[in-house]
Amino acid sequence: MGGILDFLFGSPAFLIFGAYTVVMVVGLGLLLHLQLGLAGIGNFGVVGFWGLGLYAFGVLTVRYDLTFFLALLGATAIAGAAGIVMGWVVSNLDVDGVLGATLSFAAIVFFLTDSERDLTGGRIGIGTIDFPFDVGNRTDLAWLAILVVIVGALMYYVWRVHRAPYGRLLIATGFNEPLAQSLRKPTFRTKMILFAWTSAAMGLIGALYASFVHFLFPTQVTVGITIAVIVALVLGGQQRTWGALVGALLTIALFDIVIQLYVPLPRTVFQQAFPVAKQMIFGLLLIVLLLYRPLGILGRMRRENYVRGVTHE
Protein backbone atom coordinates (compact mmCIF):
# COMPACT_ATOMS: atom_id res chain seq x y z
CA MET A 1 0.00 0.00 0.00
CA GLY A 2 2.78 2.33 0.92
CA GLY A 3 4.40 1.58 -2.40
CA ILE A 4 1.29 2.61 -4.27
CA LEU A 5 0.99 5.81 -2.27
CA ASP A 6 4.61 6.57 -2.95
CA PHE A 7 4.05 5.85 -6.59
CA LEU A 8 1.06 8.20 -6.68
CA PHE A 9 2.05 11.02 -4.40
CA GLY A 10 5.80 10.94 -4.65
CA SER A 11 5.68 10.59 -8.41
CA PRO A 12 7.43 13.16 -10.55
CA ALA A 13 5.34 15.61 -12.59
CA PHE A 14 6.72 13.89 -15.65
CA LEU A 15 4.94 10.64 -14.80
CA ILE A 16 1.64 12.44 -14.26
CA PHE A 17 2.05 14.20 -17.58
CA GLY A 18 2.63 10.87 -19.32
CA ALA A 19 -0.33 9.26 -17.58
CA TYR A 20 -2.54 12.22 -18.50
CA THR A 21 -1.55 11.87 -22.16
CA VAL A 22 -2.39 8.16 -22.08
CA VAL A 23 -5.83 8.70 -20.55
CA MET A 24 -6.53 11.57 -22.98
CA VAL A 25 -5.61 9.42 -25.98
CA VAL A 26 -7.85 6.65 -24.62
CA GLY A 27 -10.73 9.15 -24.42
CA LEU A 28 -10.19 10.45 -27.93
CA GLY A 29 -9.68 6.87 -29.14
CA LEU A 30 -13.05 5.81 -27.69
CA LEU A 31 -14.74 8.67 -29.53
CA LEU A 32 -12.94 7.79 -32.78
CA HIS A 33 -13.97 4.17 -32.19
CA LEU A 34 -17.62 5.28 -32.29
CA GLN A 35 -17.04 7.35 -35.45
CA LEU A 36 -14.66 5.09 -37.39
CA GLY A 37 -14.96 1.63 -35.85
CA LEU A 38 -18.76 1.54 -35.61
CA ALA A 39 -20.28 4.20 -37.89
CA GLY A 40 -17.51 3.98 -40.50
CA ILE A 41 -16.74 7.72 -40.65
CA GLY A 42 -13.02 8.08 -41.41
CA ASN A 43 -12.33 11.20 -39.34
CA PHE A 44 -8.70 12.23 -39.91
CA GLY A 45 -9.15 15.58 -38.17
CA VAL A 46 -9.43 14.51 -34.52
CA VAL A 47 -6.88 17.14 -33.53
CA GLY A 48 -9.09 19.85 -35.08
CA PHE A 49 -12.03 19.25 -32.73
CA TRP A 50 -9.80 18.65 -29.71
CA GLY A 51 -7.72 21.74 -30.57
CA LEU A 52 -10.81 23.91 -31.10
CA GLY A 53 -12.00 23.01 -27.58
CA LEU A 54 -8.51 23.62 -26.20
CA TYR A 55 -8.09 27.05 -27.77
CA ALA A 56 -11.72 28.11 -27.27
CA PHE A 57 -11.31 27.40 -23.55
CA GLY A 58 -8.06 29.36 -23.45
CA VAL A 59 -9.51 32.36 -25.27
CA LEU A 60 -12.72 32.37 -23.19
CA THR A 61 -10.86 32.28 -19.86
CA VAL A 62 -7.90 34.57 -20.66
CA ARG A 63 -9.46 37.12 -23.05
CA TYR A 64 -13.06 37.14 -21.81
CA ASP A 65 -12.47 36.29 -18.13
CA LEU A 66 -15.18 33.65 -18.06
CA THR A 67 -15.40 31.39 -15.03
CA PHE A 68 -14.18 27.82 -15.39
CA PHE A 69 -17.55 26.17 -15.91
CA LEU A 70 -18.83 28.80 -18.34
CA ALA A 71 -15.63 28.53 -20.38
CA LEU A 72 -15.83 24.74 -20.32
CA LEU A 73 -19.44 24.90 -21.49
CA GLY A 74 -18.57 27.47 -24.15
CA ALA A 75 -15.59 25.49 -25.48
CA THR A 76 -17.62 22.29 -25.64
CA ALA A 77 -20.46 24.12 -27.38
CA ILE A 78 -18.09 25.66 -29.96
CA ALA A 79 -16.53 22.26 -30.73
CA GLY A 80 -20.02 20.78 -30.88
CA ALA A 81 -21.20 23.49 -33.31
CA ALA A 82 -18.20 22.73 -35.52
CA GLY A 83 -19.14 19.06 -35.17
CA ILE A 84 -22.69 19.76 -36.37
CA VAL A 85 -21.42 21.63 -39.44
CA MET A 86 -18.70 19.09 -40.25
CA GLY A 87 -21.07 16.20 -39.47
CA TRP A 88 -23.53 17.63 -41.97
CA VAL A 89 -20.69 17.97 -44.48
CA VAL A 90 -19.23 14.47 -44.15
CA SER A 91 -22.33 12.34 -43.52
CA ASN A 92 -23.09 11.79 -47.21
CA LEU A 93 -19.54 11.98 -48.60
CA ASP A 94 -17.46 9.06 -49.85
CA VAL A 95 -14.30 8.01 -47.99
CA ASP A 96 -12.05 10.33 -50.03
CA GLY A 97 -14.32 13.30 -49.45
CA VAL A 98 -14.41 12.66 -45.68
CA LEU A 99 -10.59 12.51 -45.66
CA GLY A 100 -10.30 15.81 -47.55
CA ALA A 101 -12.93 17.60 -45.46
CA THR A 102 -11.70 16.46 -42.02
CA LEU A 103 -8.03 17.11 -42.84
CA SER A 104 -9.04 20.58 -44.09
CA PHE A 105 -10.94 21.25 -40.88
CA ALA A 106 -7.90 20.32 -38.76
CA ALA A 107 -5.72 22.59 -40.92
CA ILE A 108 -8.21 25.47 -40.54
CA VAL A 109 -8.09 25.17 -36.73
CA PHE A 110 -4.28 25.10 -36.84
CA PHE A 111 -4.13 28.20 -39.08
CA LEU A 112 -6.66 30.03 -36.85
CA THR A 113 -4.39 29.64 -33.82
CA ASP A 114 -1.80 31.73 -35.68
CA SER A 115 -3.92 34.00 -37.86
CA GLU A 116 -6.17 35.42 -35.10
CA ARG A 117 -3.35 36.73 -32.94
CA ASP A 118 -5.50 39.23 -31.04
CA LEU A 119 -7.33 36.27 -29.55
CA THR A 120 -4.83 33.43 -29.50
CA GLY A 121 -1.53 35.21 -29.11
CA GLY A 122 -0.19 33.53 -32.24
CA ARG A 123 3.11 31.74 -31.83
CA ILE A 124 3.80 33.48 -28.53
CA GLY A 125 0.93 31.47 -27.13
CA ILE A 126 -1.83 32.17 -24.65
CA GLY A 127 -1.82 31.71 -20.88
CA THR A 128 -1.75 31.40 -17.96
CA ILE A 129 -4.72 29.09 -17.53
CA ASP A 130 -4.97 27.92 -13.93
CA PHE A 131 -6.69 24.95 -12.38
CA PRO A 132 -10.14 25.94 -11.07
CA PHE A 133 -9.12 24.64 -7.62
CA ASP A 134 -5.93 24.21 -5.66
CA VAL A 135 -5.07 21.23 -3.49
CA GLY A 136 -1.41 21.97 -3.05
CA ASN A 137 1.40 20.57 -5.12
CA ARG A 138 -0.59 17.57 -6.32
CA THR A 139 -3.38 19.50 -8.04
CA ASP A 140 -2.27 17.97 -11.34
CA LEU A 141 -2.83 14.50 -9.89
CA ALA A 142 -6.37 15.49 -8.89
CA TRP A 143 -6.88 16.78 -12.43
CA LEU A 144 -5.72 13.43 -13.80
CA ALA A 145 -8.23 11.72 -11.50
CA ILE A 146 -11.05 13.88 -12.91
CA LEU A 147 -10.05 12.93 -16.45
CA VAL A 148 -9.92 9.26 -15.48
CA VAL A 149 -13.48 9.52 -14.14
CA ILE A 150 -14.72 11.20 -17.35
CA VAL A 151 -12.95 8.76 -19.68
CA GLY A 152 -14.08 5.86 -17.47
CA ALA A 153 -17.68 7.04 -17.81
CA LEU A 154 -17.20 7.32 -21.57
CA MET A 155 -15.85 3.79 -21.65
CA TYR A 156 -18.84 2.50 -19.72
CA TYR A 157 -21.09 4.32 -22.18
CA VAL A 158 -19.31 2.71 -25.17
CA TRP A 159 -19.56 -0.68 -23.46
CA ARG A 160 -23.32 -0.13 -23.13
CA VAL A 161 -23.63 1.10 -26.73
CA HIS A 162 -22.19 -2.21 -27.95
CA ARG A 163 -25.12 -3.95 -26.26
CA ALA A 164 -27.87 -1.49 -27.16
CA PRO A 165 -30.09 -0.96 -30.22
CA TYR A 166 -28.24 2.32 -30.80
CA GLY A 167 -24.97 0.40 -31.23
CA ARG A 168 -26.56 -1.96 -33.71
CA LEU A 169 -27.86 1.07 -35.65
CA LEU A 170 -24.35 2.55 -35.76
CA ILE A 171 -22.80 -0.75 -36.88
CA ALA A 172 -25.44 -1.22 -39.57
CA THR A 173 -24.80 2.31 -40.81
CA GLY A 174 -21.05 1.76 -40.89
CA PHE A 175 -20.96 -1.69 -42.43
CA ASN A 176 -23.72 -1.52 -45.01
CA GLU A 177 -25.35 1.86 -45.36
CA PRO A 178 -27.64 1.03 -48.32
CA LEU A 179 -28.98 -1.97 -46.40
CA ALA A 180 -29.61 0.14 -43.30
CA GLN A 181 -31.37 2.70 -45.50
CA SER A 182 -33.54 0.01 -47.05
CA LEU A 183 -34.69 -0.85 -43.53
CA ARG A 184 -35.71 2.81 -43.17
CA LYS A 185 -32.93 3.69 -40.78
CA PRO A 186 -32.11 7.42 -41.01
CA THR A 187 -28.38 6.89 -41.65
CA PHE A 188 -27.60 10.51 -42.53
CA ARG A 189 -29.18 11.83 -39.35
CA THR A 190 -27.59 9.05 -37.29
CA LYS A 191 -24.10 9.85 -38.57
CA MET A 192 -24.57 13.59 -38.23
CA ILE A 193 -25.82 13.46 -34.64
CA LEU A 194 -23.08 10.99 -33.67
CA PHE A 195 -20.41 13.17 -35.28
CA ALA A 196 -21.76 16.30 -33.57
CA TRP A 197 -21.78 14.99 -30.00
CA THR A 198 -18.51 13.06 -30.31
CA SER A 199 -16.87 16.23 -31.65
CA ALA A 200 -18.24 18.16 -28.68
CA ALA A 201 -16.76 15.51 -26.39
CA MET A 202 -13.38 15.82 -28.14
CA GLY A 203 -13.64 19.56 -27.53
CA LEU A 204 -14.38 18.94 -23.85
CA ILE A 205 -11.29 16.74 -23.52
CA GLY A 206 -9.30 19.51 -25.24
CA ALA A 207 -10.71 22.17 -22.89
CA LEU A 208 -9.69 20.12 -19.84
CA TYR A 209 -6.17 19.82 -21.27
CA ALA A 210 -5.89 23.63 -21.32
CA SER A 211 -5.94 23.81 -17.52
CA PHE A 212 -3.47 20.95 -17.32
CA VAL A 213 -0.79 22.55 -19.53
CA HIS A 214 -1.48 26.23 -18.53
CA PHE A 215 -0.01 27.62 -21.80
CA LEU A 216 -1.31 27.01 -25.33
CA PHE A 217 0.80 27.10 -28.49
CA PRO A 218 -0.06 26.34 -32.14
CA THR A 219 2.47 23.46 -32.09
CA GLN A 220 0.14 21.61 -29.69
CA VAL A 221 -2.59 21.29 -32.33
CA THR A 222 -0.64 19.44 -35.00
CA VAL A 223 -1.18 16.07 -36.64
CA GLY A 224 0.77 14.22 -33.91
CA ILE A 225 -2.40 13.93 -31.77
CA THR A 226 -4.42 12.49 -34.64
CA ILE A 227 -1.71 9.93 -35.38
CA ALA A 228 -1.34 8.93 -31.71
CA VAL A 229 -5.10 8.34 -31.47
CA ILE A 230 -5.32 6.40 -34.75
CA VAL A 231 -2.29 4.23 -33.88
CA ALA A 232 -3.67 3.43 -30.42
CA LEU A 233 -7.12 2.55 -31.76
CA VAL A 234 -5.88 0.47 -34.70
CA LEU A 235 -3.36 -1.39 -32.54
CA GLY A 236 -5.84 -2.25 -29.83
CA GLY A 237 -8.71 -3.00 -32.17
CA GLN A 238 -10.86 -0.38 -33.83
CA GLN A 239 -14.07 -2.32 -33.32
CA ARG A 240 -13.54 -3.11 -29.65
CA THR A 241 -14.53 -1.20 -26.54
CA TRP A 242 -11.14 -1.88 -24.95
CA GLY A 243 -9.20 -1.25 -28.16
CA ALA A 244 -8.17 2.34 -27.46
CA LEU A 245 -7.07 1.50 -23.91
CA VAL A 246 -4.93 -1.51 -24.89
CA GLY A 247 -3.46 0.42 -27.82
CA ALA A 248 -2.66 3.52 -25.78
CA LEU A 249 -0.96 1.43 -23.09
CA LEU A 250 1.21 -0.32 -25.68
CA THR A 251 2.18 2.86 -27.53
CA ILE A 252 2.05 6.09 -25.51
CA ALA A 253 2.51 4.46 -22.10
CA LEU A 254 5.35 2.25 -23.33
CA PHE A 255 7.22 4.99 -25.17
CA ASP A 256 6.45 8.14 -23.17
CA ILE A 257 6.52 6.63 -19.69
CA VAL A 258 8.26 3.25 -19.46
CA ILE A 259 11.13 3.79 -21.89
CA GLN A 260 11.66 7.46 -21.00
CA LEU A 261 11.77 6.76 -17.28
CA TYR A 262 13.35 3.36 -17.00
CA VAL A 263 15.58 2.80 -20.05
CA PRO A 264 18.96 4.46 -19.55
CA LEU A 265 19.65 6.19 -22.84
CA PRO A 266 21.78 9.32 -23.22
CA ARG A 267 19.88 12.60 -22.94
CA THR A 268 20.76 13.55 -26.53
CA VAL A 269 19.08 10.38 -27.80
CA PHE A 270 15.86 11.31 -25.98
CA GLN A 271 15.95 14.79 -27.45
CA GLN A 272 16.28 13.90 -31.13
CA ALA A 273 16.59 10.27 -32.20
CA PHE A 274 14.00 8.85 -29.80
CA PRO A 275 10.94 10.90 -30.83
CA VAL A 276 11.80 10.39 -34.50
CA ALA A 277 12.25 6.63 -34.05
CA LYS A 278 8.99 6.51 -32.09
CA GLN A 279 7.04 8.05 -34.98
CA MET A 280 8.79 5.67 -37.39
CA ILE A 281 7.59 2.70 -35.35
CA PHE A 282 4.06 4.15 -35.13
CA GLY A 283 3.95 4.44 -38.93
CA LEU A 284 5.29 0.92 -39.42
CA LEU A 285 2.75 -0.41 -36.89
CA LEU A 286 -0.15 1.03 -38.90
CA ILE A 287 1.08 -0.60 -42.11
CA VAL A 288 1.83 -4.03 -40.63
CA LEU A 289 -1.32 -4.17 -38.49
CA LEU A 290 -3.76 -3.23 -41.21
CA LEU A 291 -2.13 -5.65 -43.64
CA TYR A 292 -1.86 -8.63 -41.32
CA ARG A 293 -4.20 -8.03 -38.38
CA PRO A 294 -6.76 -5.41 -39.42
CA LEU A 295 -8.87 -5.83 -36.29
CA GLY A 296 -5.94 -5.14 -33.96
CA ILE A 297 -4.58 -7.08 -31.01
CA LEU A 298 -7.99 -7.73 -29.50
CA GLY A 299 -9.39 -8.68 -32.88
CA ARG A 300 -12.65 -10.49 -32.56
CA MET A 301 -11.57 -12.60 -29.59
CA ARG A 302 -14.10 -15.29 -28.75
CA ARG A 303 -17.08 -13.88 -30.52
CA GLU A 304 -17.39 -14.01 -34.25
CA ASN A 305 -20.05 -11.35 -34.48
CA TYR A 306 -19.54 -7.62 -34.17
CA VAL A 307 -22.99 -7.25 -32.74
CA ARG A 308 -23.34 -8.18 -29.12
CA GLY A 309 -26.42 -9.77 -27.70
CA VAL A 310 -27.96 -10.89 -30.97
CA THR A 311 -26.25 -14.24 -31.43
CA HIS A 312 -27.81 -15.90 -28.40
CA GLU A 313 -31.36 -14.84 -29.01
Next chain:
Amino acid sequence: MMDFLAKALIIGLTEQAPLILAAIGMALIYFLSKVINVAFAETITLGAYFGMWFNTTFGVNFYASMIAAAILAGLLSVATYLLVFRPARLRNVGMVEVIIISLGLSVFLRHALQFVFGYSARFYDVPPAERVSVLGVGVTTFQITAVALVIALALGLYFFIQRTNYGQQVRALASDESLAKVSGINPLVVTLMIWFIAGVAGGLAGAFWGVAANVQPDLGWNRFLLILLVVLVGGAWGIRGVIIAGLGTGVLLSGLKLEIPPLRAEILLLVVFIVILKLRGDRSSETAKV
Protein backbone atom coordinates in the same frame (compact mmCIF):
# COMPACT_ATOMS: atom_id res chain seq x y z
CA MET B 1 -8.68 45.11 -62.19
CA MET B 2 -6.95 43.58 -65.22
CA ASP B 3 -3.67 44.35 -63.57
CA PHE B 4 -4.75 42.51 -60.41
CA LEU B 5 -5.92 39.49 -62.37
CA ALA B 6 -2.72 39.35 -64.41
CA LYS B 7 -0.65 39.56 -61.24
CA ALA B 8 -2.67 36.84 -59.52
CA LEU B 9 -2.39 34.66 -62.60
CA ILE B 10 1.38 35.02 -62.91
CA ILE B 11 2.12 34.57 -59.21
CA GLY B 12 -0.35 31.70 -59.01
CA LEU B 13 1.09 29.92 -62.02
CA THR B 14 4.76 30.38 -61.18
CA GLU B 15 4.48 29.66 -57.45
CA GLN B 16 2.06 26.76 -57.77
CA ALA B 17 3.49 25.07 -60.87
CA PRO B 18 5.01 22.33 -58.66
CA LEU B 19 1.56 21.90 -57.07
CA ILE B 20 0.06 21.12 -60.48
CA LEU B 21 2.93 18.75 -61.23
CA ALA B 22 2.46 16.90 -57.94
CA ALA B 23 -1.33 16.81 -58.36
CA ILE B 24 -0.99 15.23 -61.82
CA GLY B 25 1.22 12.54 -60.29
CA MET B 26 -1.10 11.79 -57.40
CA ALA B 27 -4.14 11.84 -59.71
CA LEU B 28 -2.58 9.16 -61.97
CA ILE B 29 -2.40 6.80 -58.99
CA TYR B 30 -5.91 7.80 -57.90
CA PHE B 31 -7.35 7.12 -61.36
CA LEU B 32 -5.64 3.82 -62.01
CA SER B 33 -5.35 2.18 -58.59
CA LYS B 34 -8.27 4.01 -56.91
CA VAL B 35 -5.96 4.71 -54.00
CA ILE B 36 -5.60 7.94 -52.04
CA ASN B 37 -1.89 7.72 -51.29
CA VAL B 38 -1.04 9.96 -48.33
CA ALA B 39 2.60 8.81 -48.63
CA PHE B 40 2.77 10.58 -51.99
CA ALA B 41 3.74 13.54 -49.80
CA GLU B 42 6.98 11.70 -48.99
CA THR B 43 7.61 10.83 -52.65
CA ILE B 44 7.70 14.61 -53.12
CA THR B 45 9.87 15.18 -50.04
CA LEU B 46 12.33 12.47 -51.02
CA GLY B 47 12.46 13.81 -54.59
CA ALA B 48 13.68 17.07 -53.07
CA TYR B 49 16.22 15.19 -50.92
CA PHE B 50 17.49 13.02 -53.81
CA GLY B 51 18.02 16.12 -55.95
CA MET B 52 19.77 17.94 -53.11
CA TRP B 53 21.96 14.86 -52.48
CA PHE B 54 23.13 14.62 -56.11
CA ASN B 55 23.51 18.36 -56.33
CA THR B 56 25.64 18.80 -53.20
CA THR B 57 27.50 15.47 -52.97
CA PHE B 58 28.37 14.96 -56.63
CA GLY B 59 28.48 18.64 -57.53
CA VAL B 60 26.22 18.33 -60.55
CA ASN B 61 24.13 21.36 -61.44
CA PHE B 62 20.45 21.68 -60.55
CA TYR B 63 19.05 20.53 -63.87
CA ALA B 64 21.15 17.36 -63.94
CA SER B 65 20.29 16.60 -60.32
CA MET B 66 16.62 17.03 -61.25
CA ILE B 67 16.89 13.98 -63.53
CA ALA B 68 18.32 11.90 -60.67
CA ALA B 69 15.56 13.15 -58.37
CA ALA B 70 12.90 12.21 -60.91
CA ILE B 71 14.20 8.69 -61.51
CA LEU B 72 14.84 7.88 -57.85
CA ALA B 73 11.44 9.24 -56.79
CA GLY B 74 9.84 7.17 -59.55
CA LEU B 75 11.58 4.04 -58.25
CA LEU B 76 10.53 4.89 -54.69
CA SER B 77 6.94 5.20 -55.83
CA VAL B 78 7.14 1.78 -57.54
CA ALA B 79 8.69 0.29 -54.40
CA THR B 80 5.87 1.62 -52.19
CA TYR B 81 3.35 0.05 -54.58
CA LEU B 82 5.05 -3.34 -54.57
CA LEU B 83 5.77 -3.45 -50.84
CA VAL B 84 2.63 -1.86 -49.42
CA PHE B 85 -0.22 -1.05 -51.77
CA ARG B 86 -0.14 -4.25 -53.86
CA PRO B 87 -0.25 -6.51 -50.78
CA ALA B 88 -3.09 -4.35 -49.45
CA ARG B 89 -4.97 -4.77 -52.69
CA LEU B 90 -4.39 -8.52 -52.81
CA ARG B 91 -5.72 -8.76 -49.26
CA ASN B 92 -8.83 -6.75 -50.13
CA VAL B 93 -8.16 -4.16 -47.46
CA GLY B 94 -11.04 -1.65 -47.15
CA MET B 95 -10.86 1.92 -48.46
CA VAL B 96 -10.51 3.68 -45.11
CA GLU B 97 -7.91 1.12 -44.05
CA VAL B 98 -5.84 1.72 -47.21
CA ILE B 99 -5.84 5.43 -46.41
CA ILE B 100 -4.69 4.66 -42.85
CA ILE B 101 -1.98 2.34 -44.25
CA SER B 102 -0.76 5.11 -46.55
CA LEU B 103 -0.84 7.52 -43.60
CA GLY B 104 1.33 5.04 -41.70
CA LEU B 105 3.72 4.79 -44.64
CA SER B 106 3.83 8.58 -44.81
CA VAL B 107 4.70 8.89 -41.10
CA PHE B 108 7.26 6.10 -41.42
CA LEU B 109 9.07 7.59 -44.42
CA ARG B 110 8.93 11.14 -43.07
CA HIS B 111 10.81 10.07 -39.96
CA ALA B 112 13.02 7.35 -41.46
CA LEU B 113 14.51 9.83 -43.92
CA GLN B 114 15.75 11.93 -41.00
CA PHE B 115 18.12 9.13 -40.01
CA VAL B 116 19.58 9.23 -43.53
CA PHE B 117 19.61 12.93 -44.36
CA GLY B 118 19.69 14.49 -40.88
CA TYR B 119 17.10 16.27 -38.74
CA SER B 120 17.64 19.82 -39.85
CA ALA B 121 16.89 21.60 -43.12
CA ARG B 122 19.29 21.10 -46.05
CA PHE B 123 19.92 23.35 -49.03
CA TYR B 124 20.62 23.00 -52.73
CA ASP B 125 24.00 24.38 -53.76
CA VAL B 126 22.92 26.60 -56.63
CA PRO B 127 23.84 30.13 -57.70
CA PRO B 128 21.19 32.63 -56.56
CA ALA B 129 18.23 32.42 -58.89
CA GLU B 130 18.13 35.05 -61.60
CA ARG B 131 15.02 37.16 -61.47
CA VAL B 132 13.19 38.40 -64.51
CA SER B 133 10.19 40.67 -64.48
CA VAL B 134 6.98 39.41 -66.07
CA LEU B 135 4.32 42.15 -66.10
CA GLY B 136 5.87 43.67 -62.98
CA VAL B 137 6.09 40.39 -61.06
CA GLY B 138 9.55 39.10 -60.15
CA VAL B 139 9.93 35.50 -61.32
CA THR B 140 12.97 33.22 -60.93
CA THR B 141 14.39 31.13 -63.74
CA PHE B 142 13.67 27.97 -61.74
CA GLN B 143 10.02 28.94 -61.61
CA ILE B 144 9.93 29.47 -65.38
CA THR B 145 11.51 26.02 -65.85
CA ALA B 146 8.88 24.52 -63.57
CA VAL B 147 6.07 26.13 -65.57
CA ALA B 148 7.60 24.90 -68.85
CA LEU B 149 7.94 21.41 -67.37
CA VAL B 150 4.32 21.38 -66.21
CA ILE B 151 3.17 22.31 -69.70
CA ALA B 152 5.47 19.72 -71.30
CA LEU B 153 4.45 16.98 -68.87
CA ALA B 154 0.75 17.76 -69.18
CA LEU B 155 0.88 17.72 -72.99
CA GLY B 156 3.09 14.62 -72.99
CA LEU B 157 0.79 12.72 -70.63
CA TYR B 158 -2.28 13.76 -72.56
CA PHE B 159 -0.70 12.49 -75.78
CA PHE B 160 0.54 9.33 -74.03
CA ILE B 161 -2.80 8.42 -72.47
CA GLN B 162 -5.11 9.46 -75.30
CA ARG B 163 -3.07 8.55 -78.37
CA THR B 164 -0.62 5.71 -77.69
CA ASN B 165 -1.13 2.01 -77.33
CA TYR B 166 0.16 2.06 -73.75
CA GLY B 167 -2.24 4.82 -72.89
CA GLN B 168 -5.11 2.77 -74.18
CA GLN B 169 -4.02 -0.07 -71.91
CA VAL B 170 -3.96 2.31 -68.95
CA ARG B 171 -7.48 3.52 -69.70
CA ALA B 172 -8.71 -0.01 -70.23
CA LEU B 173 -7.24 -1.15 -66.92
CA ALA B 174 -8.67 1.84 -65.06
CA SER B 175 -12.21 1.25 -66.29
CA ASP B 176 -12.47 -2.56 -66.20
CA GLU B 177 -9.68 -4.69 -64.83
CA SER B 178 -11.00 -8.15 -65.65
CA LEU B 179 -11.88 -7.15 -69.21
CA ALA B 180 -8.41 -5.64 -69.60
CA LYS B 181 -6.82 -8.88 -68.39
CA VAL B 182 -8.86 -10.93 -70.85
CA SER B 183 -7.64 -8.67 -73.66
CA GLY B 184 -4.06 -9.63 -72.88
CA ILE B 185 -3.03 -6.53 -70.93
CA ASN B 186 -0.54 -7.22 -68.15
CA PRO B 187 -2.00 -5.21 -65.27
CA LEU B 188 1.20 -5.27 -63.23
CA VAL B 189 3.36 -3.75 -65.99
CA VAL B 190 0.84 -0.98 -66.69
CA THR B 191 0.35 -0.29 -62.99
CA LEU B 192 4.09 -0.11 -62.28
CA MET B 193 4.53 2.23 -65.24
CA ILE B 194 1.86 4.61 -63.94
CA TRP B 195 3.26 4.56 -60.38
CA PHE B 196 6.70 5.31 -61.84
CA ILE B 197 5.44 8.27 -63.88
CA ALA B 198 3.53 9.50 -60.81
CA GLY B 199 6.70 9.28 -58.72
CA VAL B 200 8.65 11.18 -61.38
CA ALA B 201 6.08 14.00 -61.34
CA GLY B 202 6.10 14.08 -57.52
CA GLY B 203 9.90 14.01 -57.31
CA LEU B 204 10.24 16.88 -59.78
CA ALA B 205 7.70 18.92 -57.83
CA GLY B 206 9.72 18.27 -54.68
CA ALA B 207 12.97 19.33 -56.37
CA PHE B 208 11.42 22.64 -57.47
CA TRP B 209 9.98 23.32 -54.02
CA GLY B 210 13.31 22.37 -52.47
CA VAL B 211 15.42 24.65 -54.63
CA ALA B 212 13.01 27.56 -54.10
CA ALA B 213 13.46 27.42 -50.30
CA ASN B 214 15.02 24.53 -48.38
CA VAL B 215 14.70 20.78 -48.08
CA GLN B 216 13.21 19.53 -44.82
CA PRO B 217 11.27 16.45 -43.69
CA ASP B 218 7.86 18.21 -43.74
CA LEU B 219 8.29 19.62 -47.26
CA GLY B 220 5.78 17.30 -48.91
CA TRP B 221 3.48 16.87 -45.92
CA ASN B 222 3.00 20.64 -45.52
CA ARG B 223 1.77 20.84 -49.12
CA PHE B 224 -0.10 17.55 -49.20
CA LEU B 225 -3.53 18.87 -48.21
CA LEU B 226 -3.76 21.26 -51.17
CA ILE B 227 -2.55 18.54 -53.56
CA LEU B 228 -5.16 16.13 -52.18
CA LEU B 229 -7.95 18.70 -52.52
CA VAL B 230 -6.93 19.56 -56.09
CA VAL B 231 -6.98 15.85 -56.99
CA LEU B 232 -10.36 15.24 -55.30
CA VAL B 233 -12.03 18.29 -56.82
CA GLY B 234 -10.45 18.20 -60.28
CA GLY B 235 -10.24 14.42 -60.52
CA ALA B 236 -13.81 14.01 -61.75
CA TRP B 237 -12.76 15.54 -65.08
CA GLY B 238 -9.54 13.59 -65.58
CA ILE B 239 -6.04 15.04 -65.90
CA ARG B 240 -7.49 18.13 -67.56
CA GLY B 241 -9.67 18.76 -64.51
CA VAL B 242 -6.70 18.34 -62.17
CA ILE B 243 -4.65 20.88 -64.12
CA ILE B 244 -7.53 23.36 -64.15
CA ALA B 245 -8.23 22.84 -60.44
CA GLY B 246 -4.52 23.24 -59.64
CA LEU B 247 -4.27 26.40 -61.70
CA GLY B 248 -7.48 27.74 -60.17
CA THR B 249 -6.17 27.03 -56.66
CA GLY B 250 -2.89 28.82 -57.40
CA VAL B 251 -4.58 31.88 -58.87
CA LEU B 252 -7.24 32.07 -56.14
CA LEU B 253 -4.63 31.70 -53.38
CA SER B 254 -2.27 34.33 -54.81
CA GLY B 255 -5.22 36.65 -55.54
CA LEU B 256 -6.48 36.32 -51.96
CA LYS B 257 -2.98 36.85 -50.57
CA LEU B 258 -2.74 40.16 -52.43
CA GLU B 259 -5.84 41.33 -50.54
CA ILE B 260 -5.88 39.69 -47.08
CA PRO B 261 -3.28 38.25 -44.66
CA PRO B 262 -1.77 35.00 -46.04
CA LEU B 263 -3.03 32.69 -43.28
CA ARG B 264 -6.58 33.97 -43.63
CA ALA B 265 -6.27 33.43 -47.37
CA GLU B 266 -5.34 29.79 -46.75
CA ILE B 267 -8.28 29.39 -44.34
CA LEU B 268 -10.70 30.88 -46.88
CA LEU B 269 -9.33 28.59 -49.59
CA LEU B 270 -9.87 25.51 -47.39
CA VAL B 271 -13.43 26.62 -46.62
CA VAL B 272 -14.05 26.94 -50.37
CA PHE B 273 -12.71 23.41 -50.86
CA ILE B 274 -14.92 21.97 -48.11
CA VAL B 275 -17.95 23.60 -49.77
CA ILE B 276 -16.95 22.14 -53.16
CA LEU B 277 -16.44 18.67 -51.62
CA LYS B 278 -19.91 18.89 -50.08
CA LEU B 279 -21.44 19.95 -53.40
CA ARG B 280 -19.58 17.15 -55.17
CA GLY B 281 -21.22 14.69 -52.77
CA ASP B 282 -20.78 10.95 -52.69
CA ARG B 283 -19.45 9.67 -55.98
CA SER B 284 -19.05 6.08 -54.86
CA SER B 285 -22.82 5.68 -54.57
CA GLU B 286 -23.10 6.00 -58.37
CA THR B 287 -21.50 2.59 -58.81
CA ALA B 288 -23.38 1.11 -55.86
CA LYS B 289 -26.67 1.87 -57.61
CA VAL B 290 -26.12 -0.88 -60.19
